Every structure is written in C-alpha cells, then in structure tokens.
Amino acid sequence: MNNQPTVIKVCNGAGCNAWDASDILRDLPENVADFLENVKVCEVSCLKSCGGGVSIQLNEDNEKIVKIRKPHQAMDQILPHIASPIRA
Ligand code: FES
Secondary structure: OOOOOEEEEEEOOHHHHOOOHHHHHHHHHHHHHHHOOOEEEEEEOOOOOOOOOEEEEEOOEEEEEEEEOOHHHHHHHHHHHHOOOOOO
C-alpha cells in the first residue's frame, strides 16, 4: 500500500496568478480535505506550462498538468485525476 501523500502543486507564478491562482490556493486545501486524506496542496512558482489557466501538477507528473480556468471548478477538474469517488 502506498502511504505517500498525493501532492497537488498549484502554480502561483505571474501567468497563473492572472487566472486567480490565489483563489485556488485559498480554497483547495480545505475542499480537498473534505474528500480525501493524505493530500498536500503546495504553492509553487512557474511550472513552465504557462497560459490557458492555472497550472496544477499532480504528483510530479508532467503529463498530468491540469489547467484550471475557473477557480470554483478546481475540485471538479482535479478529483478525477487523483481519486475514484465512492458512489453512495
Ligand atoms: S506562471 Fe504558472 S506555469 Fe508559468
């Protein structure tokens, strides 16, 4: 079993900040904690994938840089990449 935390890196470089990265950094840690354990949200500088929204990298995987254009949609866009939600 893998006990390593899932790491979500949220870029707060100039380009991503223009897409309201600070709103994602403010809300995402608490929103993620409501759904998942063992997840860390980290602020990082430029991920060198500028443009088209806030860049979010999952577990150091350059193939999994998600672009968030609307901060309130961050959870909807990130969750499918890091979890299989349990359906009631
Ligand atoms: S400023 Fe965010 S990827 Fe460059």
